[in-house]
Amino acid sequence: MKSTILCVIMFIIINTACKKQNNDDKNTLISEKRYDNEINTAKSSVKDFGDEISYADLELYYLNNKYKKEEILPYTILMVEKHKKFKYSSKVFENLLDLYTGAELKYDGTNTSLVQYLKNVEKLDGYQRKYFFSFLWIGAREKSMSSVRYLEILNREGIGMQKNITIADSLKLQLIKLEIANHVK
Incomplete structure (x- = not known):
């Protein structure tokens, strides 16, 4: 029971x-x-x-x-190319750089961290660099602050391209104007 x-x-x-x-x-x-x-x-x-x-x-x-x-x-490429949302141009660059090199952006608020990140461009061949940089130039032309900042550092440091202080200084001025216009500084 x-x-x-x-x-x-x-x-x-x-x-x-x-x-x-x-x-x-x-x-x-x-x-x-x-x-x-x-x-x-x-x-x-x-x-x-x-x-x-x-x-x-x-x-x-x-x-x-x-x-x-x-x-x-x-989807990032579509945002830029199809929908003309150029502020995502630097995201395309970041996504491509991550895909091709495994580099992840670990920004700590300093240019040093951006320089370290951008040095991964040197792992790419010339054709890849040109393609990746094209998105940054599109973004810079359309006043994307991230694109301008990346290009300024790349030119100033000569990372993946010929060092060009004149272009870097011009981009720095553009960045300052964008920061003022967007109330970042």
């Missing part, structure tokens, strides 16, 4: 635990599916409309999914 009652109690406990596990699994799948739908919607909004909030969502998603981080690149 005791063993029968014990068996019934064990059966109820195991059955309840299994149902709870199944419900948890279903909730996890539903949650993941909803999350995937949100990411797919963000991708479509970036692709079709150049939506900056959706791009920011994708950037956060890929920032937290390092094994998928290179998937942001086509």
Whole structure:
């Protein structure tokens, strides 16, 4: 009698635990599916409309999914080339540099950290450098502060290109004007 009652109690406990596990699994799948739908919607909004909030969502998603981080690149290129959102030009440069060299930007507020990061350009061949730099020049032409800053450092330090203090000084002046216009300084 005791063993029968014990068996019934064990059966109820195991059955309840299994149902709870199944419900948890279903909730996890539903949650993941909803999350995937949100990411797919963000991708479509970036692709079709150049939506900056959706791009920011994708950037956060890929920032937290390092094994998928290179998937942001086509959306960044679309923001610049298709939707003419030139402030993302430096992001294209960063995404490409990361993809080709494994370099991650670890900016600590100093030019020294940017110089260290930009030295990864030297790992590229001439054609790749030209292609990567083209996005920075597009961004600089369209007054992207990050693009101007990168080009100023690259020219001043002669990283991946001929050192040119005249161009670096000109870019520095442009950067100062942009910082004032954007109330950064």
